[in-house]
Amino acid sequence: MAFERVSSEVVWRGRIATVRVDRFRHDDSPEIATREIVEHPGAVAVLAHDHEFLYMVRQPREAVGEEALLELPAGKLDGADRDPLATARRELAEEVGKGAARWRWLMKFYTSPGFADEQVHLFLATDLHDESAESADDERIEVVRWPLERLDDAIAECADAKSLVGLLWLRREQLTGRFP
Incomplete structure (x- = not known):
């Protein structure tokens, strides 16, 4: 299942993390999915x-x-x-x-890929x-x-x-x- 990010907005920036609200379009639906994502440097x-x-x-x-x-x-x-x-x-x-x-x-792994990109x-x-x-x-x-x-x-x-x-x-x- 493929998807594309259609927008991204930083809503908060801190010392160790940033929070974005991103919107995605998946190839199996015309609906736009909204996700809150915590950016972390790893x-x-x-x-x-x-x-x-x-x-x-x-x-x-x-x-x-x-x-x-x-x-x-x-x-x-x-x-x-x-x-x-x-x-x-x-x-x-x-x-x-x-x-x-x-x-x-x-190895490398994601800590909580449901909401964060930390690896x-x-x-x-x-x-x-x-x-x-x-x-x-x-x-x-x-x-x-x-x-x-x-x-x-x-x-x-x-x-x-x-x-x-x-x-x-x-x-x-x-x-x-x-x-x-």
Whole structure:
């Protein structure tokens, strides 16, 4: 089923997102469909482990009323080039104080394509070393060293979609014997 955007109007612009009202014509109907769309620059999430521990964070997520949501290190694509790998490296250093000698891009996915265009790039980071970077003043992050042998417990506790995608990918790799 094909469609074409016939109009688009920005109705709100903020620091991390923009809201548009777009109108679409689908090839199976003369009616015009109106959609409210949240534009987001995209993000990264990092599965970082040292073969014993998975490095995660807990942080408050006011939008959903969570005081300490368990998540993978992650962050918004910023800067002129919005390079996903550069962003992943920065976020791993800022959020958990680690760098990695080995990086592997795993996949990209939409977080909620019913109303938002946000796409997350998932990376695997291994051969970790200590690396520090300045984090934002308003971030309240607790670093969590989660034992890989308790990966199923992390999956059970996690309620964050991007983190669940990463954790479930890792669990599949364990089950199929392809553990990275």
